[in-house]
Amino acid sequence: MTSQTSQKNNQQNAQENPPVKIRIRGLNKAFGPKVVLDGLDLDIHEGKSLVVIGGSGTGKSVLLKCILGLLKPDSGSIEIDGQEIVGLGNDAMEVVRQKFGMLFQYAALFDSLTIWENVAFGLMQAHGMSKSDAYTIAMEKLALVGLGERFAGKFPAELSTGMRKRVGLARAIATSPDVLFFDEPTTGLDPVMGDVIDQLIVQSVQGLGATALTISHDMDSARRISDRIAMLYDGKIAWVGNTPDLDTTDNPYIHQFINGLLEGPIQFRLTGTDRATG
Ligand SMILES: Nc1ncnc2c1ncn2[C@@H]1O[C@H](COP(=O)(O)OP(=O)(O)OP(=O)(O)O)[C@@H](O)[C@H]1O
Numbered sequence: 001m002t003s004q005t006s007q008k009n010n011q012q013n014a015q016e017n018p019p020v021k022i023r024i025r026g027l028n029k030a031f032g033p034k035v036v037l038d039g040l041d042l043d044i045h046e047g048k049s050l051v052v053i054g055g056s057g058t059g060k061s062v063l064l065k066c067i068l069g070l071l072k073p074d075s076g077s078i079e080i081d082g083q084e085i086v087g088l089g090n091d092a093m094e095v096v097r098q099k100f101g102m103l104f105q106y107a108a109l110f111d112s113l114t115i116w117e118n119v120a121f122g123l124m125q126a127h128g129m130s131k132s133d134a135y136t137i138a139m140e141k142l143a144l145v146g147l148g149e150r151f152a153g154k155f156p157a158e159l160s161t162g163m164r165k166r167v168g169l170a171r172a173i174a175t176s177p178d179v180l181f182f183d184e185p186t187t188g189l190d191p192v193m194g195d196v197i198d199q200l201i202v203q204s205v206q207g208l209g210a211t212a213l214t215i216s217h218d219m220d221s222a223r224r225i226s227d228r229i230a231m232l233y234d235g236k237i238a239w240v241g242n243t244p245d246l247d248t249t250d251n252p253y254i255h256q257f258i259n260g261l262l263e264g265p266i267q268f269r270l271t272g273t274d275r276a277t278g
Contacts, residue, residue: 007107011132015198021179021211022067027076029062036062037073038235049205053257054232055266060215063232063250064183067213068100069093080179098126101177101210103168103201105184109156112265116152119171127175141170144207145200149232162193166200173204178204186221196223219258233266 022044029037036059044050049277054060065071067078078085085096103247109118119141120134129137145166156164165185172180185201186194198221205212205225216222222229223243228242230251238253246254256264 018046018048019105020044021078021081022213023079024067025077027063027066027078029059029066029071030074032153035235037066038141040076040232040236042230042237042240044211044213045228046211047209048227049202049214049225050228050230051214051216051226052139052230053219053222055217055257058232059235060217060232061183062232064181064213064215068102068181069097072122088250094126098175099178100181101172101175101179102181103165103172103185105187109164109167109171111156114153114155115147115159115167118156118167119174122171122175137174138170141174142167144173144204145170151224157272161188162190162197163191165193169197169204176208178210180208180212182211182212182216182225184216184218185214185218185225186218191220194221195224203226 020043023043024040024042027037027040028035041062042052052060052063062071064074067080067085069088074153076086080096080099083096085093088096110121113121116135116138119138120129120131123129123134123137124131126215139149142148142152147166147170151159151163151167156167159167171266172182182201185197189197199214201214202225204210212225214222216227223246228240229243229246231238231251233253239249239251241249246258249255252265255261256266
């Protein structure tokens with residue numbers, strides 16, 4: 001093999017298998033007798049967009065909150081850039097969170113702040129930027145999500161749900177974070193606006209070269225925004241793979257979930273109080 005060929009192969013491998021940005025091993029979380037995460041393992045590769053899918057109450061939000069340091073796992077490991085974050089104190093976790101941008105399910109904007117102030121908030125608070133510099137960046141990010149200057153001075157209550165989501169996205173990318181988290185990004189949106197938000201998410205993640213983790217039960221959206229999909233069931237990852245492989249895998253959990261079938265290994269809960277056992 002020539003050195004050129006070998007270099008090319010190495011580049012290909014590096015593209016296919018970028019380093020792991022977030023490494024989760026043996027993650028456990030229970031609330032009283034209710035086991036939600038049960039020895040969960042997952043790798044999220046740098047610069048890739050991974051969507052965690054799964055039915056209601058399977059623990060997607062609990063997993064996200066553990067990674068964000070908002071919930072303390074009972075045991076297990078979460079490494080971000082090789083740094084263990086389980087057990088970190090508040091101050092140290094705050095420093096880790098500076099790498100993060102987050103779009104919450106209902107955008108979670110501050111009602112009393114204007115649109116540009118919402119976008120600029122993290123730049124000024126966590127990153128100590130001056131008001132005028134933060135304003136300039138906020139306007140750039142708002143323009144990226146299709147919101148012009150005339151929206152800057154409005155308040156969240158004056159905007160539609162879809163526009164608030166765009167503002168939430170502008171805020172999430174304002175600090176040019178390494179890692180972006182999206183919590184059910186299309187919930188509450190009509191299909192057209194859902195599609196628009198998905199496209200903006202893809203553009204934003206690619207534009208920043210960020211690693212993205214999304215939790216969702218909207219399969220159309222999950223397919224649009226992901227490179228990889230992981231399915232959470234019964235406290236563990238029941239399947240993880242490249243998005244195009246969703247349709248060819250013979251994994252029975254994926255087959256049942258994406259086709260919305262009643263028959264299969266997934267046990268549907270009617271009470272919401274007992275843990276699935278299938
Ligand atoms: N703070 C808490 N205290 C007690 N139980 C909790 C707490 N947070 C989550 N749970 C329970 O953990 C389980 C998983 O919840 P979670 O919100 O992670 O599910 P989910 O997969 O995100 O569901 P959905 O798609 O409906 O949002 C649920 O049974 C929920 O009631």
